[in-house]
Amino acid sequence: MSITVIIPTILRPLTHQQKHIDMEGSRVSExxxxxxxxxxxxxxxxxxxxxxxxxxxxxxxxxxxRFQDGLATSLRDGDVLTILPAVAGG
Amino acid sequence: MLTIHTKLISAMITQSLKDHPIETCGIIAGLAGSNLPLRLIPMRNVAQSENFFMFDPQQQLQVWKEMSARHEEPVVIYHSHTGSEAYPSRSDVELAAEPQAHYVIIPTCSPHKEEIRSFRIVDQMVIEERVQIVRQYQPELEFQMMVA
Incomplete structure (x- = not known):
């Protein structure tokens, strides 16, 4: 099951600056x-x-x-998983 | 240094005073790499707090997708401090995740009222920068400017 993952700027140093990567897995945790x-x-x-x-x-x-099954949320082929750091502070 | 149009400054102050004593927040998008803020987008503060803010995650996704489609990035990320001076709080520093952004803070309480300050926050290090307020951009950019 191929999933496209969108990587935020702050994590790109870990993904060799790739903005999206294709991964296999049937749940977010996988x-x-x-x-x-x-x-x-x-x-x-x-x-x-x-x-x-x-x-x-x-x-x-x-x-x-958060409004689905959290990290256990299931995925279907072709889904897009987007990661965004919250913008927050005090 | 942050160079920013006076109308954008006024819009941030108006929004901050309207929401006081709740912290207000938003971004000003600009073309990626341009370092020039153009499109002001107020964000919903889901924390609805006097000492904390968090962008509504659903609105954030839509706004970030729109910026990506338009080859933009958040040039300015702003929020108000409703009971303290315009200096990044511990949580502001810990949660800062846009190293290219200018973090602008608008104080809404006396004696600091409306003394806007801007910072870069990279790897939990805070560097204050000068804010240059201009009365006009180049005409074609002025045309693209959006004040909510």
Whole structure:
């Protein structure tokens, strides 16, 4: 199952400056594990204590995974997974 | 240095004062690599707090997709400080994720009211920069400018 992952600017140093990468996986968590094998260090930027990091937004197509099944959200061939760091502060 | 049109400054101040004491937030998009802010887009603060802001994630996705399609980037990321001076807070620094952006802070409380300041935040390091406010851009750019 091929999924296109859109990489934000801040994580591109880990993906050799690639803006999108194609990954195989049937759940968001699998995609992140596979990315971490190819681009070590990326998982710790996205996942904390088994959940998506509070200030990292992950979307499958246009849907925020917080309102689906989080990292267990299932994927279909051709889906686009977008990672965007939240813009937040105090 | 941040060079920015006076109308964009006025729009950020108006929005900040309107939302006070809740923190306001938004971006000003510009062509990627141009370093010139053009299109002001107010963002919904889902935190609705006097000391925290977070862009609505759904709106953020739409705005980021639109910028990507237009070959733009967030040249300015702005928010207000409604009870403190215009200097990045600890969370501002920890969560800054756009190294190319100018982080603009608009204070809405006395005695700092409306003393806008701008910073670069890279690898958790804060560098203040000068803000040059201009009355006009080149005509074709002035035409592209959007003030919400």
């Amino acid at each position: 995609i992140i594990d596979h990315m971490d094998q190819q681009y070590p260090g990326i998982k710790e930027k996205l996942v904390a204590n088994g959940n998506a990091h509070r200030f990292i937004n992950i979307y499958v197509n246009d849907n925020d995974i």
